[in-house]
Amino acid sequence: MLSRRGFLGLVAAGVTVAGLSACSGSSSTAGAVKKGGADLSKKLLLPTFTAAKIPTPDLPIDAGQDPAYLKYPDTLVKSVATPPGDGSKITSLTQTWDVAPPGTADSAYLQALNKALNAQWEMNIVVGDGYPDKFNAIIASDDLPDLVWFPPNQGLQRVPELLAAKFHDLTSYLSGDAVKKYPNLANLGDVAWKSAITNGKIYGVAVAYSRFGQVMLTNEDFWKPVGGTAFTSADDFLQKAGSLVDKSKNKYPLEPAYVNMVHMFSQWHGAPNTWKLENGKLTHQYETAEYQAAIEFAVKAFKADLFWPDATLATVKDKAANGQIGAYVESFPGFLNDSRRQNYNLGVIVPFAATSSSKPVFNMALGSVGFTAVSNKVDKGRIEMLLNVLNFMAAPFGTEENQLINYGVEGTHFTKSGGDLVYTSKGETEVPTTWQPISFVVGSPSALFLPGQPDRTKLIHDFQTKVAPMVQQRVTTGHFSDTNTEKGGELSTMGSEMIVDIVSGRKSMSEWPEFVKSWMAKGGAAMKAEYEASLAKG
Secondary structure (H helix, E strand, O other), X not given: OOOHHHHHOOXXXXXXXXXXXXXXXXXXXXXXXXXXXXXXXXXXXXXXXXXXXXXXXXXOOOOOOOOEEOOOOOOOEOOOOOOOOOOOEEEEEEEEOOOOOOOHHHOHHHHHHHHHHOOEEEEEEEEOOOHHHHHHHHHHHOOOOOEEEEOOOOOEOOHHHHHHHHEOOOHHHHOHHHHHHOHHHHOOOHHHHHHHEEOOEEXXXXXXXXXEOOEEEEEHHHHHHHOOOOOOOHHHHHHHHHHOOEHHHOEEEEOOOHHHHHHHHHHHXXXXXXXXXXXXXXXXXXXXXXXXXXXXXXXXXHHOXXXXXXXXXXXXXXXXXXXXXXXXXXXXXXXHHHHHHOOOOEEEEOOOOOOOOOOOOEEEOOOEEEXXXXXXXOOHHHHHHHXXXXXXXXXXXXXXXXXXXXXXXXXXXXXXXXXXXXXXHHHHHHHHHHHHHHHHHOOOOOOEEOOOOHXXXXXXXXXXXXXXXXXXXXXXXXXXXXXXXXXXXXXXXXXXXXXXXXXXXXXXXXXXXHHHHHHHHHXXXXXXXXXXXXXXXX
């Protein structure tokens, strides 16, 4: 339903939050947090994680895997006893990358959802690009909706001041055991909740998203001549992949997404997940020998003609499907989506040690797509009602509420068929287009369910099991840097352009150290200092 490959790579140009000119320009976030009640800080308790009641998964979840189901559960759990709303209108600001959904009067889906909520859900939806502009205009007008989505990667600036000035502090409602009043929100987990913390306070409800980061997907048939996709080292990969290049048949092992491929190679070499924290000091991945080794390996791959020769290629998945490209990089939700849709022999490469001295890692993602804050235009008496509504909407897979949100009404929007739920034509029209903007306001934790494809569900679960011992989180999650919001997009573009230039031979690897100095001078050092200051608080 949702094309997130592009969205999650999006870092919009910096946007100044209007209406805050009188506010101080200094900020820090989420410094002091403690996990699961442990006495790590006296300032803030993260919401206490409490696993929701769900149907028993078909595969183990003992190593942190997502709950996996080989068929749709026969019996669902009811996670919310009574409709949570009070009959009033609930307004929200959100976004969609699909077409605008039908309005309530024309949508049996929204009518059914509103009835279940006992509310009138009304969304102000930005279609496509332009969310920061709309966000800015609404902030400037001071005509805020009840619920406002704060995305993590669209360049919103001066977020701490904005939250303090125009949104409710929800800490007392959600920190520690207080969240247990909202069981589905308590099920979101620490990784997601850290994204909703600013200046040591909880200013919103985390919008849960996959915790797992980018993956390297393959057409397994492409790699059969070299015995598959198990490699003993980076050199082993280089040799085997090189033997599969066939220019006469337009067959190349790798898509030409050089930056994404460097990210994959960096995991083989053991580079940090953006930042490394040691003794209170941060080191950016660009500063590490491991990341430099990943770029150097990409240069070798380019010289060996492993990459598809046209760097502007837009039909990567078509080329992978017909056996012309052997591997491409995708977000983890994209892995699930491609597993549903692609009919070739799809596989995935588990990170392996690049050298005998390397320790492979797997980089976890943010675990959320931001958070949803409650405007201070909302009377405090309505806050608990709104949290109860969000609790309903965050219901996990295997619950009655989740089925309604994702599939609609049985007989109207879907039918049951062979252990699966299948959209009717009305369901296809109403549900996906409406679900997408809702999913940016509130989301539920990931679950693995691929209708009619138990083997691919097992493939994904097996991958999660294998990477479990090597996962590394982002150490700056839940911390705020003004420089990152102001210059993050520019700095990211600088890095990407330099990597592309080096890999493609337009610049030399010898220029990398000087580039890193320039990158630090133009904002990297300021980001580091701001994050370190925030981290020092907790």
